[in-house]
Amino acid sequence: MNFIEKIDQENQQRIVLCYEDFGKGQPIVFIHGWPSSHLMWEAQFDFFMEQGFRCVAYDRRGFGMSSRPSHGYSYDDLADDLNEIIQQLDLYDVILIGFSMGGGEVARYFTRYGSERISKAVLLGSVTPFMLKTEDNPEGLDQKVFDEMLEGVITDRPAFLEDFFNNFFGVNIVNKPVSKAMLEYQRSLALGASPNATKQCLKAFSETDFRQDLANIDVPTLIVHGDADKIIPEDVSANLTCTMVNENQFVLYPGAPHGFFLTHREKLNNDLLLFFNDSL
Numbered sequence: 001m002n003f004i005e006k007i008d009q010e011n012q013q014r015i016v017l018c019y020e021d022f023g024k025g026q027p028i029v030f031i032h033g034w035p036s037s038h039l040m041w042e043a044q045f046d047f048f049m050e051q052g053f054r055c056v057a058y059d060r061r062g063f064g065m066s067s068r069p070s071h072g073y074s075y076d077d078l079a080d081d082l083n084e085i086i087q088q089l090d091l092y093d094v095i096l097i098g099f100s101m102g103g104g105e106v107a108r109y110f111t112r113y114g115s116e117r118i119s120k121a122v123l124l125g126s127v128t129p130f131m132l133k134t135e136d137n138p139e140g141l142d143q144k145v146f147d148e149m150l151e152g153v154i155t156d157r158p159a160f161l162e163d164f165f166n167n168f169f170g171v172n173i174v175n176k177p178v179s180k181a182m183l184e185y186q187r188s189l190a191l192g193a194s195p196n197a198t199k200q201c202l203k204a205f206s207e208t209d210f211r212q213d214l215a216n217i218d219v220p221t222l223i224v225h226g227d228a229d230k231i232i233p234e235d236v237s238a239n240l241t242c243t244m245v246n247e248n249q250f251v252l253y254p255g256a257p258h259g260f261f262l263t264h265r266e267k268l269n270n271d272l273l274l275f276f277n278d279s280l
Contacts, residue, residue, distance in 0.1 A: 001065060006084045011072040017081055018065035019058035020087065026119075026276075028095045029085065030057040033125070035161075035198045035207060037064030040099070043265040044272075051273060053095075058085050060102075062197020073200035075208050079108040086117055095276060097122040099231065099261060101205045105212035121221040124274065125232055125258050128210040128241045137209075139236055146206040149157075153198055159276025161190050167230045170257030177263040179208060181194030186259075201244040214244040218262035221248040222275045224268065249280055 006015050028048055030041045038057035045055045059066040061081055062073065082105050086094060094117050098106035103126025110118075132141035152160030165171075165187045169178045178186075188196075223245070225238035234252065238258060242250040251271060256264050274280035 002082060004088045006076065006081070008069070008072055008080075011069065011077070013069050013072065014067070015061055015069065015072075015081065016067045017058050017061065017085060019056060020045075020116060020203070021054070021056045022052045023052070024257070025052045025054050026093055026095065027054040027056055027089075027091045028097060029091065030055065031082065031096070031098040031105050032057070032060065032063070032132045033100030033102055034188065034201050035063065035107070035193045037189045037192065039064070039189055040186065041260065044097075044261060047269045047273060053276075056085065056089065056091070060105075060197075060201070062194040062201065064192065068194040069197075070196060071200070073197060073204050075104050075108040075204055075210075076112065078105050079112050082109050083113050093119045095120045095122065097124065097272075098126060098253075099124040100258065101127055102199060104205055104208060104210055104242050107210045107217065110216040110218070112211045115217075115219050118219055120219055120276065120278055122215055122275070123221065123223045123241060124261065124268075125225055125229060125240075126223070126237055126241060127205045127208075127232060128237060129214055129244055130209045131206050131232070131236060139240060141236060142204075146202065150199060150202055152196070153202065157195060157198070158221060161187050164231075165190070165259075168230055169259040169263060170230070170258065177257070180257070182262070211244060213252060214241060215246075217245050219247070220275075221245045222272070222280070223250045224249055224253065224260070224271065225250075226253045226258060226260045228255050231258035249275065251280075
């Protein structure tokens, strides 16, 4: 594991971000989902290192082995952390990949830092453009959905995560797209997160409006979503996101749950490679 340090001036705190950096070639920066860690990207890391890319993945503050501050979980803070990774590793021609909550960091990064260092962007099962139903966002989810999630995290986080990851991977009595061992492993990554960060990031991704951020993305962008996603339905996310990003390709995976980075990893890796090589 590697670590970088930064001083969060606005929140007056020292932040240490844990990251891994393997391979040589064009850099890909992977941004994990809620409430996991950078270790969720194992299947993509191995594949793209073999394809000649430099693979960088980090733990969001509050998750994995990164610092666990008591506050500072807005998307401005999180995009600043992403920028710190890119700046301190001196990365250029970067491909940004954000999964679920991580799609928000990708979008907000363009608003705060532009595209000077970025060549392409990928939004996988992303929380963009705006998860919460409001008067001007009628496609969003009712506040009650997020209130119940928060109550589950507060009342019995392990039990909540057990149900969450079953839905995450589309596991039920007849459908078991991942092994029991893999399900337990993915849940363990989430259990290792800071409970405080888990709650604050739930609030951040449910309430943050990324519509203007999407308009600021000015690089080729791939949007991928599963049509069986029970965590972030396509009608709330990808179907709208693709109308707001200027230069995009939208791929919908039939029968894919939220966690298609594992359940459909071969297809996803190949589609990503085609996009990176401008041949999707």
